[in-house]
Amino acid sequence: MMPQAWFEMAEIRRRKFTSSAWIPLRAVQPICEQGNRGHLGFKEEFFGAGSLAVPVALKDKATKLGWSDVGISHEHRACVDDGRYIPAEIYEYSQGEQIGFSLVLEQRLNGAEQNVWHLHQDFVIALELMRDGDRWICPNEGYTEVARLHRHPDGRPFLMEAKAEFLLDYLCARGMGLLVTAYWNREEIVEDIAHIAWVENPKHEGTEGARWEGRTYEIHEGGMPFGAETAVFHMSRTDVDPSEDVPVFGFPTDDVTEGRSWAFKRKERKLFVVEGEYWRDEWISPGKYSARIRGDDVPGSVFFITDAAGTRESKDTLTKESRWLWFRPEVINALLEHRGGHLGWYTRDTGSVTCSPDYGVHFGVNSIGLVNVYAKDIGLLRDWQQRVWAGFNVTPEGGVSEELLASQMRAKPADTTSPETALVQALARMDEVFLAIRGKSLFREHPYRNEVLSRIHRFRSTNEKGLFALAKDIARLTADSIDIAVLQEIAAPPKGEKWGSLKSLEKVLATVCAPEEARHALTPLVGTYQLRLADAHLPGSELAEAMKLAGIDGSSSPLHQGQTLIANCASAAMAIATLLERLTKSENDKGDKNG
Structure with a gap:
């Protein structure tokens, strides 16, 4: 049995849509329903909402509308009135006076089909949204969710809501506000109402734009009002002749009809209904700015450290001078986590990173591993992207990346290659050479090869765990992907001996060079393969040995260790490709001798 406070809904009455992150545009939502209606133990909670976008100049008229006008009983359908066509989304305040339109249209079909809810296309197109299932997302803002449709398990829609930040931008651009009219109901059937202390029945409480009612009343079990008398009237015709082939009946008159009636009182036991209802009509004003649609110049709200004294500045001043900002290297991973994030390289220490397509940012890595970006480039980003960068902003240290300065100030980009790019090229070269020799690929096709390649970059290695994860991905594309069978067609292990992929490759290389040279070429790949096991808690001595084989200085910073590992x-991969080229010559020589 629910307490009196549950029906009074204090927590709901305190909340306002204007302060919500998500605003309902339409709702027909049974929050809970237990038991059978009209019977002891029945409990129901319901939320409904309707909305209407209205020009701000018509606010006074809009606020005279309520639940019965704009709520869920309002049908969205086109019609023709006295020769005037009225589109489905338009709301007429009086005949011929159009006051606003609905952002959500409910299309009612036949009894066999579920109703369909449509989000207004102007809202979708103006905010550059894309539908993804029952979500509308904004690709230009990190694929953030802007509107969403909730459904029952059987597919019936019950709630459409929009993110306030985007909705207010849209309303501002159109000079409109949003009238949201909502209704909550809580109801329970009990045997006794001693716990309900309302002096009035029904009890009324109200403020401007909102009212609450609480009531109790008696029913017979089953739902009929207690003490109600049921009257039954039965009417029939007396001129029915079943022998007629084509019967035709006229309008019924007293001489061809007869009737009887009777009444009875309900005898089911007495129960009580306790009910609370709350109506609220709320006007949501447009936002102050429309940066997305109207392109308003919004004052900067994200601040960055710009000097050693810790001065913080926003986009308002970042775009006015030639200077740079400093960030912890973890910022790159944070950007790449966003859908559409991408990392590319220009030189050894400069590249482009984006957390959303079409918003690439030129960056450089300085001598101590911090990321530098031209301040104006950050100041021109959208606010949501600035917030990502700001979380990793630090006091200037280590100077500006030498290669970034060379590109942006001296206009002489460095003639260097990033190890990330070099690794991709070297692995491709290994496979090309081997394919030319044997007519078969050295590497087996990996279903996620491109995805794994995109994760091989120095910024994965911002700590020891990241270094091990980086080693694991490199091993997936090298030792784990090498086709042992094609190698052992060239150099087969002795009977009873089993070779792994790297050992098999070493034996093949040893057919065209000294064993020591073959082993030396493979050493970094062997060390990388051993580092991949570090997650399984390699003993300290084995970890040190793996680091040594991979050529990594354990005393250097994690970022530098990752860069060194990739380099x-x-x-190693390019050296192996060069040795494989000798194998080509050796195979050809063998063919000439055999000929």
Whole structure:
């Protein structure tokens, strides 16, 4: 049995849509329903809402509308009135006076089909949204969710809501506000109402635009009002002739009809209904700015450290001078986590990163591993992207990336290659050379090869765990992907001996060079393969040995260790490709001798 406070809904009455992150545009939502209606133990809670976008100049008229006008009973259908066509979304305040339109249209079909809810296309197109199932997302803002439709398990829609930040931008651009009219109901059937202390029945409480009512009343079990008398009237015709082939009946008159009636009182036991209802009509004003649609110049709200004294500045001043900002390297991973994030390289220490397509930011890595970006480039980003960058902003240290300065100030980009790019090229070269030799690929096709390649970059290695994860991905594309069978067609292991992929490759290389040279070429890949096991808690001595084989200085920063690991693997892969080219010559020589 629910307490009196549940029906009074204090927590709901305190909340306002204007302060909500998500605003309901339409709702027909049974929050809970237990038991059978009219019977002891029945409990129901319901929320409904309707909305109407209205020009701000017509606010006074809009606020005279309520639940019965704009709520869920309002049908969205086109009609023709006295020769005037009225589109389905338009709301007429009086005949010929159009006051606003609905952002959500409910299309009612036949009894066999579920109703369909449509989000207004102007809202979708103006905010550059894309539908993804029952979500509308904004690709230009990190694919953030802007509107969403909730459904029952059977597919019936019950709630459409929009993110306030985007909705207010849209309303501002159109010079409109949003009238939201909502209704809550809580009801329970009990045997005794001693716990309900309302002096009045029904009890009324209200403020401007909102009213609450609480009531109790008696029913017979089953739902009929207690003490009600049921009257039954039965009417029939007396001129029915079943022998007629084509019967035709005229309008019924007293001489061809007869009737009887009777009444009875309900005898089911007495129960009580306790009910609370709350109506609220709320006007949501448009936002102050429309940066997305109207392109308003919004004052900067994200601040960055710009000097050693810790001065913080926003986009209002970042775009006025030639200077740079400093960020912890973890910012790159944070950006790449967003859908559409991408990392590319220009030189060894400069590249482009984006957390959303079409918003690439030129960056550089300085001597101590911090990321530098031209301040104006950050100031021109949208606010949501600035917030990502700001979380990793630090006091200037280590100077500006030398290669970034060379590109942006001296207009002489460095003639260097990033180890990330070099590794991709070297692995491709290994496969090309081997394919030319044997007519078969050295590497087996990996279903997620491109995805794994995109994760191989120095910024994965911002701590020891990240270094091990980076090693694991490199091993997936090298030792784990090498086709042992095609190698052992060239150099087969002795009977009873089993070789892994790297050992098999070493034996093939040893057919065209000294065993020591073959082993040396493979050493960084062997060390990388051993580092992949570090997650399984390698003993300290084995970890140190793996780091040594991979050519990593354990005393250097994690970022530098990751860069070194990639660079050494790229060098190893290119050295192996060069040795495989000798194998080509050796295979051809063998063919000439055999000929």
